[in-house]
Amino acid sequence: MTHLNETDKAYLLNSIRDIEDFPKPGIIFKDITTLLGDEKAFNFLLDHLSTRYENQEIDYIAGIESRGFIFGAALAARLRKRFVPIRKPGKLPYTTISEKYSLEYGVDEVAIHIDAFSSLGTHKPKVLLIDDLIATGGTATAAVKLINKAGAHCIEACFIINLTFLQGDLDIKKTTPVYSVLEV
Numbered sequence: 267m268t269h270l271n272e273t274d275k276a277y278l279l280n281s282i283r284d285i286e287d288f289p290k291p292g293i294i295f296k297d298i299t300t301l302l303g304d305e306k307a308f309n310f311l312l313d314h315l316s317t318r319y320e321n322q323e324i325d326y327i328a329g330i331e332s333r334g335f336i337f338g339a340a341l342a343a344r345l346r347k348r349f350v351p352i353r354k355p356g357k358l359p360y361t362t363i364s365e366k367y368s369l370e371y372g373v374d375e376v377a378i379h380i381d382a383f384s385s386l387g388t389h390k391p392k393v394l395l396i397d398d399l400i401a402t403g404g405t406a407t408a409a410v411k412l413i414n415k416a417g418a419h420c421i422e423a424c425f426i427i428n429l430t431f432l433q434g435d436l437d438i439k440k441t442t443p444v445y446s447v448l449e450v
C-alpha cells in the first residue's frame with residue numbers, strides 16, 4: 267500500500283522496541299531488531315516501501331552502514347535494483363571518496379567506492395538513499411553529498427524512523443526530497 271494510515275503506523279511503531287539510556291543516559295534507543303524478528307511487520311514494511319518505489323525511476327539503492335544495509339538491501343532485492351553500501355571509513359577495499367560530518371563532539375566520516383555508480387548512457391544514475399533512522403541528520407546529509415560527489419543524483423532519502431524533534435532532515439530537504447515512514 268502506498269499510504270499508511272495511523273493504525274498501520276502504530277502497528278510498525280509497536281514492533282520497534284524502545285531501550286532507555288542506551289548507549290548513553292538520556293537517549294531512548296529505537297531498537298529495530300524486534301521489527302526484523304517479526305516477519306509479518308518486516309514484510310509489511312517492505313510491501314509498503316516496494317509499492318512506494320516500484321514505479322519510480324531508480325537505478326541504485328544506497329544503504330548507510332550498518333542498519334541501512336538491512337532495509338536497503340532487502341528493498342533492492344525486492345525491486346531488482348543494484349545495491350550500494352555507504353560505509354564507515356577504512357572498510358571499503360577499493361578506491362573510495364569520503365565525506366566528513368560533525369558530531370556533538372568531534373567528526374565522523376562516510377565513504378563510498380569511487381566507481382559505485384557506473385554511468386548509465388545519457389542520464390546521471392538515480393539513487394534512492396535508505397537508512398533506518400534519522401536523528402541529527404549528520405550521517406544522511408553527508409551520504410547525500412557523497413552520492414552527488416560520486417556523480418549520481420539522490421532522488422529521495424528514505425528513513426524508517428525520523429526523530430522529528432531533532433529536525434535532522436532540514437538540511438537534506440534543501441536539495442533532496444525526504445520520506446520518513448514513521449515520525450517520532
Ligand SMILES: O=P(O)(O)OC[C@H]1O[C@H](OP(=O)(O)OP(=O)(O)O)[C@H](O)[C@@H]1O
Pocket residue numbers: 330331332333334397398399400401402403404405406434
Ligand atoms: O542522524 P544522525 O545523528 O547522524 O544519526 C543517525 C545514524 O545513527 C545510527 O547509526 P550508527 O552510527 O549508530 O551506526 P550503526 O547503524 O552501525 O549502529 C543510525 O543507523 C543512523 O545511521
Ligand SMILES: Nc1ncnc2[nH]cnc12
Pocket residue numbers: 293294295296297399401
Ligand atoms: N535514538 C536512536 N535510536 C537508534 N539509533 C539512533 N541513532 C541515533 N540516535 C538513535
